[in-house]
Amino acid sequence: MAAENPAAGTTEEVDGDWCLIESDPGVFTELIRGFGCTGAQVEEIWTLDADAFHHLEPIHGLIFLFKWVDDKPAGRVVTDRSDIFFARQVISNACATQALLSLLLNLRHADIDLGQTLSDFKSLCQDLDPGTRGHCLGKEEKIRKVHNSFARPVLFQLDPLPCSPDDFCYHFVGFMPIKGKLYELDGMQEGPIELAEIGQQQNWLDVVRPFIEARMERYSVGEIHFNLMALVSDPQRSYERQIQLLVHQPSPLSHAERRLEIATLREFVKFEEEKKRRYRQENTRRRHNYLPFIIELLKQLGETGQLMPIYEKAKQRALQSEERCKSAPNQPQPQ
Template sequence: MGDWCLIESDPGVFTELIRGFGCEGVQVEELYSLDDESFCQLRPIYGLIFLFKWRQGDEPSGTLDADSKNIFFAQQAISNACATQAIVNLLLNVHEQEIKLGSTLEEFRDFVSGFDSANIGLALSNQEKIRTVHNSFARPQVFELDIRSPAKEDNYHFITYVPINGRIYELDGLREAPIDLGPIKEGEDWLTTVRPIIARRIEKYNEGEIHFNLMAVIGDRKAKYEKRLAEIAEAGMDSDDVAQEVYNLQSMIHDEEEKMKRYRKENVRRRHNYIPFIVEMLKILAKEGKLVPLVEQALDKNAKKELEKEAQKKTAET
């Protein structure tokens, strides 16, 4: 069982991760609000990935469904794998014609058919192709810092929310089974039902806690726009309104292409090792006698900021 690296909670990372598995027809977008308008703009949404600060002893917000037969669920068997765990748990519970899982995920699904959740998680941890794609996002390290501090490092964890058979499930690899959050309200979209569930979860944390991130796994937007263009061309529609729609669709396709280019550039930068450059720059600054003055200047600036914060705090208290 090999090591897994930490994954950054970013839509560009998750989109490339999914496509690295060979899955087509989906992409990932970040949600900055729980209001209905934010969700409407991204439909269809197949599932949600939620990042939060994990706390010991937190109880599940629903009922553990140990008897679920039609739900794919892998327990997490190794550290740092929760990002891929959340994605795989989500994708293998979505049954849409537009989504092509690809051979890697299909073969894994077939291989673990009949396994219990613990053994599915163990098999996932040892799946070489999936682990290789996951670890392609490891940040390069030339050396490690041995920082001995009594402060405990915060732990962050990814989970999935997904609709299955008219009910909403929370798939958390640290639990022994899927968590049944209840039925989707009659006549409502599943997102209308899940939004207050996520909101209540966030409210449990201290006021001012901002370490949350919510991402939606949605249909491939470029493919959606291209499909609509093809429909218009096939129907031979011709009017000012149609011309405007065609123009809008072409603009949106261009925007999606530019966004994917930006994602690729950002991911290349994430993987690039900047440490040799930084070391050389520090050597040059030290040789020219500029390093120590710059460090002292930075320390003075930081000290002044701390004094200003203390003064503002005292002013607020009075």
């Protein structure tokens, strides 16, 4: 699902367009790689059950896509926390990258290296106010280029229309623990939203879950237009480190147990390698411009007299399907 900036009609103009980004773990993982950050990736979460979070831990932050409504924040908006990196969103369609950067630039973990581009950007903006940081992001060509590498090819460029109250506008926000408190990082706000204290014995995921559930409950029955993803350490690195320890360090395991554990970990590594290969393949397809092929195919079908028969056949199937819907009992009529 692609996301729109919900305030596209009200944000300030910043040089350079930013494309819509699909809410997909492979896309966000490649954004991380493109920014030069290593040791992190994004995983999709299909359920809010605790077990769904447990096997991904450590989870450093969550990225939530939802149908945006202009509503009061769920907690206190803080504007006096210079130790939290927060940038206001002044760029249309940039909320995906902003949500991801909000997590990465507040993250301190031995597994994850921000890389030169993000480290330089954070250093440049560290002492600036959130609005100026947003403008700096709009001028950061390296980050914008990576973001726009997922721009979909279009045959015609239409003038953009401002969002109306009836439009379906979607928005990305981030959730993460920072110094013992849970924050929502939403670029449409004036600052980070302080949601709750996190007790010393609490898992922050248990604290954030009710807030996400409450956000989902705002939707009408049957609404599924939301998506949740987790920012995690690259599990392949963890598995490879465990293999090295089993191979080179003393272990209480017997030789047979050690061999079995190594074999299991190597299967996990293969699974992660295959997942990354699949992500690369899917992203290649996302970026490929199929329009010339489609136009040429339609042209060839037209020249050989095959286009209109195909069209008529498809039209007939559609009419038959509509008739079946009308005649089926207890079925809603097409609108």
